[in-house]
Amino acid sequence: MSYExxxxxxxxxxxxxxxxxxxxxxxxxxxxxxxxxxLIAHGRGEAxxxxxxxxxIEPAIVATxxxxxxxxxxxxxxxxxxxxxxxxxxxxxxxLSERIGAxxxxxxxxxxxxxxxxxxxxxKAHGAKDVLGKRADAHIPGISxxxxxxxxxxxxxxxxxFVPLEDGDRCEALGNMxxxxxxxxxxxxxxxxxxxxxxxVDNVVRAIPNMTKLVDETKxxxxxxxxxxxxxxxxxxxxxxxxxxxxxx
Ligand code: ATP
Numbered sequence: 508m509s510y511e512x513x514x515x516x517x518x519x520x521x522x523x524x525x526x527x528x529x530x531x532x533x534x535x536x537x538x539x540x541x542x543x544x545x546l547i548a549h550g551r552g553e554a555x556x557x558x559x560x561x562x563x564i565e566p567a568i569v570a571t572x573x574x575x576x577x578x579x580x581x582x583x584x585x586x587x588x589x590x591x592x593x594x595x596x597x598x599x600x601x602x603l604s605e606r607i608g609a610x611x612x613x614x615x616x617x618x619x620x621x622x623x624x625x626x627x628x629x630x631k632a633h634g635a636k637d638v639l640g641k642r643a644d645a646h647i648p649g650i651s652x653x654x655x656x657x658x659x660x661x662x663x664x665x666x667x668x669f670v671p672l673e674d675g676d677r678c679e680a681l682g683n684m685x686x687x688x689x690x691x692x693x694x695x696x697x698x699x700x701x702x703x704x705x706x707x708v709d710n711v712v713r714a715i716p717n718m719t720k721l722v723d724e725t726k727x728x729x730x731x732x733x734x735x736x737x738x739x740x741x742x743x744x745x746x747x748x749x750x751x752x753x754x755x756x
Contacts, residue, residue, distance in 0.1 A: 525553065525561070528595065528712060535594025539625045542617040545591045548672070555693035556710050558753045563717060566748045567709040573740035574669070574689045574705045575607075575721045576733045581667035581687070584609035588640075589616070592671045592711055593626045597633035599715045604635060606722045609669065612661040613640030616674055618653035649680045670703070671711050678702040691715070695749040706742055708749045 516526045532549055535541035563571075578584045586609050588600060593613070604611050613626045627638045643656035645663035654677045657663045668681050671691040675698020681688050682702060690703035691714045700706045707714045725733070 525556075528710075531594050532591060535590065538594075538629070539622060540629055541590040541594050542615075542622070544617060545589070549591060552672075552693040552710070555695075555708075558756060559693070559708065559749070561710075563709050563713050564749070564752060566745045566752075567707050567714065568717075569740070570705050570707045570742070570745055571709075571714060571717050571721060572725070573736055574707060575718055575725045576728075576736040577667055577687060577689060577705060578607050578609060578669060579722070579725055580730070580733045580737060581609075581665075583665045584667040584669065585639075585661045585665040586611050586669045587614045587662060587671070587673070588612065588626065588630065588638075589614065589672050590622065590626060592715075593629055595712055596715045597630055597635075599719065601630060601633055601635035603715055603719045603722075606719055610661055611635055611638045611640075612658055613638060614654055614657060614662065616652060616654050618656065647677060647680050647684065649683065650677055652676070655680075670699075671715065673699045673703070675699045675702055695746045695753070700746060704742060705740060706746060708746070 516523060516530065520526060532541050532546055536546060584607060586600065586604055588611050600611055611630060613623050615622060623640055627641060630638050639658040639661040642658055645657050645659040647655045647657055654674060662668055665686060667687045669689045670678060673690050678688050678690060678699045679702040687704040689705045690699045691707045691709060691711050692700045693708060693710060694700060695708050
């Protein structure tokens with residue numbers, strides 16, 4: 508099932524981009540892809556987006572480069588998808604998945620089988636080839652909620668998990684399993700942002716296309732350079748820099 512934007516927002520509206528994002532989420536909600544709680548979570552994201560100027564800031568570019576290098580050097584990278592991400596960037600997720608060679612896996616905090624089916628269908632309608640998550644035949648130790656349910660061949664066996672819009676608990680639990688995690692989170696203070704190996708403090712609508720754009724130029728770098736980008740990256744320092752910039756406003 509795919510869905511169309513129902514309201515026509517004039518392009519010259521000063522908050523056009525932001526209103527279009529809301530529109531996509533509301534339509535995703537009506538289509539059963541986004542849950543009501545997802546709309547509230549977006550509100551927190553919007554507030555932080557305001558604070559960083561609703562643009563990709565320099566520390567996010569550094570983190571994006573590290574994220575792409577980490578995914579390209581991984582043995583088995585997997586991209587975890589929730590309802591908000593599926594509603595906001597369905598084409599871009601399929602594109603990144605293909606370019607990086609990492610499968611998509613639907614993973615939901617408010618999981619229902621119907622919503623999983625709808626999201627898989629939506630992603631495929633937007634070009635994704637293979638989407639995992641229907642068969643949740645493994646469990647992340649220490650996570651009692653629904654996000655602990657994962658696919659054995661996907662997130663469970665991944666060495667790098669890309670978790671845009673994650674919840675902090677699972678990000679920490681994935682780390683405890685020895686996996687590297689890459690998060691996108693506009694809130695640099697969230698548990699997710701603090702727990703991930705790499706945190707891109709940016710809006711998913713900008714960060715995922717930025718990652719895709721970087722794949723080709725990063726792919727051609729020698730393995731030693733990719734390794735250097737990963738090992739020299741300091742997530743704590745990057746988050747401190749974002750917080751410093753926010754305080755300066
Ligand atoms: P945590 O467990 O990490 O502390 P949380 O409880 O603060 O998370 P959630 O409700 O799990 O937050 O999810 C909302 C998070 O997603 C917020 O931190 C918000 O900043 C972020 N967020 C929401 N929309 C976007 C977006 N479009 N792009 C990037 N981040 C977003």
